Amino acid sequence: MTLQIVHITGTAQQGGPAISVQGLEKSYKTLKVLRGVDFDVARGSIFALLGSNGAGKTTIVRILATLLRADAGTASVDGIDVAAQPADVRESISLTGQFAAVDEILTGRENLVLIARLRHLKDPGTIADGLLERFSLADAGARRVATYSGGMRRRLDIAMSLIGSPPVVFLDEPTTGLDPQARIEVWQAVRELAGRGTTVLLTTQYLDEAEQLADRIAILHEGRIIVNGTLAELKRLLPPAKVEYVEKQPTLEDVYFAIVGAGGDRSADSTGTADPTSTTDTTNGGQQ
Amino acid sequence: MAKRVTTKHFFSDTAVLLGRSLRHILRSPDTIITTTVMPIAFMLLFVYVFGGAIHPGSASYVTYLLPGILVIAIASGISYTAFRLYLDMRNGIFERFQSMPVARSSVLWAHVLTSLVANMISIVVVVLVALLMGFRSGAGVLAWLAVAGILILFTLTLTWIAVIPGLSASSPDGASAFSYPLIFLPFISSAFVPTDTMPGPVRAFADNQPVTSIVDTVRDLFARQPVGGDIWIALAWCLGILVAAYAIATATYHRKIA
Numbered sequence: 054m055t056l057q058i059v060h061i062t063g064t065a066q067q068g069g070p071a072i073s074v075q076g077l078e079k080s081y082k083t084l085k086v087l088r089g090v091d092f093d094v095a096r097g098s099i100f101a102l103l104g105s106n107g108a109g110k111t112t113i114v115r116i117l118a119t120l121l122r123a124d125a126g127t128a129s130v131d132g133i134d135v136a137a138q139p140a141d142v143r144e145s146i147s148l149t150g151q152f153a154a155v156d157e158i159l160t161g162r163e164n165l166v167l168i169a170r171l172r173h174l175k176d177p178g179t180i181a182d183g184l185l186e187r188f189s190l191a192d193a194g195a196r197r198v199a200t201y202s203g204g205m206r207r208r209l210d211i212a213m214s215l216i217g218s219p220p221v222v223f224l225d226e227p228t229t230g231l232d233p234q235a236r237i238e239v240w241q242a243v244r245e246l247a248g249r250g251t252t253v254l255l256t257t258q259y260l261d262e263a264e265q266l267a268d269r270i271a272i273l274h275e276g277r278i279i280v281n282g283t284l285a286e287l288k289r290l291l292p293p294a295k296v297e298y299v300e301k302q303p304t305l306e307d308v309y310f311a312i313v314g315a316g317g318d319r320s321a322d323s324t325g326t327a328d329p330t331s332t333t334d335t336t337n338g339g340q341q
Numbered sequence: 342m343a344k345r346v347t348t349k350h351f352f353s354d355t356a357v358l359l360g361r362s363l364r365h366i367l368r369s370p371d372t373i374i375t376t377t378v379m380p381i382a383f384m385l386l387f388v389y390v391f392g393g394a395i396h397p398g399s400a401s402y403v404t405y406l407l408p409g410i411l412v413i414a415i416a417s418g419i420s421y422t423a424f425r426l427y428l429d430m431r432n433g434i435f436e437r438f439q440s441m442p443v444a445r446s447s448v449l450w451a452h453v454l455t456s457l458v459a460n461m462i463s464i465v466v467v468v469l470v471a472l473l474m475g476f477r478s479g480a481g482v483l484a485w486l487a488v489a490g491i492l493i494l495f496t497l498t499l500t501w502i503a504v505i506p507g508l509s510a511s512s513p514d515g516a517s518a519f520s521y522p523l524i525f526l527p528f529i530s531s532a533f534v535p536t537d538t539m540p541g542p543v544r545a546f547a548d549n550q551p552v553t554s555i556v557d558t559v560r561d562l563f564a565r566q567p568v569g570g571d572i573w574i575a576l577a578w579c580l581g582i583l584v585a586a587y588a589i590a591t592a593t594y595h596r597k598i599a
Contacts, residue, residue: 154433
């Protein structure tokens with residue numbers, strides 16, 4: 054079966070796509086990881102790169118984030134070529150890697166202040182306080198990150214990535230290793246981000262994550278993008294829907310949330326369990 | 342090739358990152374305590390256990406011994422630099438800095454300057470303990486400044502050596518294990534006993550390795566003796582190794598960050 058790559062939605066909103074990748078190739082010694090990857094990401098959209106472990110998702114992100122050089126092909130972010138002007142690209146991007154890149158010995162607030170200073174922004178303290186509030190970390194702000202739960206770390210990690218409001222944000226498997234509640238918190242943060250006009254490139258191996266968040270989904274397989282489209286377009290590529298009667302059992306996730314009590318309103322106070330001192334999570338619950 | 346280093350903000354970025362790693366040290370003072378414990382233990386052992394049988398000259402043995410102990414303190418202190426660098430490489434914060442508009446060499450310099458500060462603190466602690474044990478020096482301000490200068494240069498040299506395993510080690514033990522030979526080097530030098538009782542080949546090594554010239558220079562400065570040619574040999578060793586280590590370390594760094 055040959056899958057046709059279809060680009061239906063127009064991208065030219067304000068001067069071309071936020072991310073443009075053409076013919077990208079990368080090998081590690083004899084292993085060909087990327088064999089000619091092409092895709093564009095429209096400004097202000099969430100684009101999900103879906104693929105199994107080792108498909109090359111992280112390699113693409115590292116090339117776009119100027120951490121790695123491609124063997125062939127071109128990539129540009131915010132209209133700037135990543136190979137030719139990496140220093141300028143770094144002004145426009147932020148990267149949230151696979152593992153939360155936070156400083157454990159510093160407090161949450163100090164982590165944010167550090168990044169604000171390194172981005173040469175005025176008034177880093179106010180920026181830090183604002184983000185702590187926005188990511189429901191205000192009560193934990195003075196605590197060392199070593200005491201944080203996985204979800205709190207990830208939220209801090211994403212908060213650090215937003216300092217300086219870079220127009221393009223890369224999230225490399227942002228929810229891998231998180232519990233279901235922390236995952237929903239991260240999703241909330243990503244949606245909010247896109248709501249403010251930030252372009253998000255997200256990699257994930259979870260199909261539901263792509264389904265939940267992405268405006269467009271590309272499937273990376275054996276070093277190439279084999280499908281690229283909206284969720285509706287991807288569904289149209291599948292065999293036509295059949296009507297079957299299946300007894301609907303609750304999924305384990307339904308059971309989990311029914312017991313834990315966050316099932317009906319998942320975005321509600323889910324920080325409560327992760328951080329007993331936090332009582333204000335109204336930012337997350339209120340905005341969607 | 343695109344420009345590799347954003348030099349625009351080198352000094353401010355280095356200052357911010359230096360503040361970060363100094364906070365690490367303040368919050369884990371155990372790293373300074375452990376680096377001072379071993380040299381102090383050596384000093385106690387050699388002065389109070391072996392010292393009675395060692396007669397190096399007219400001065401008290403602790404006065405003779407201190408320069409070598411300071412070298413050991415620095416050699417054990419820099420292993421933490423390698424360790425801290427290794428942790429930064431590992432946990433992704435390095436990549437975060439690299440993907441930001443931060444002067445790339447600032448990341449290394451912050452670690453190097455932190456090493457300098459931490460080692461100077463532990464040196465002060467060791468000197469204070471030595472004073473309690475009877476170390477005395479009639480050295481004037483200039484001589485003390487010269488001692489400080491030599492020790493700072495020596496610390497910088499060893500720190501840039503430490504950067505190499507810090508960047509390339511694959512385990513935390515590997516990152517700090519390189520310092521063991523450096524700690525051992527003073528034992529085959531004039532640090533503990535004069536070299537003239539050593540058998541030929543050992544003495545030849547001891548007389549011509551960097552630690553002896555550094556130790557002799559510091560000892561002469563403390564004793565208000567003319568330092569002679571030793572100081573130039575010591576400086577040549579330090580500068581030579583410093584340049585080589587710096588070159589290898591920065592090459593390793595550029596290879597790591599692509």
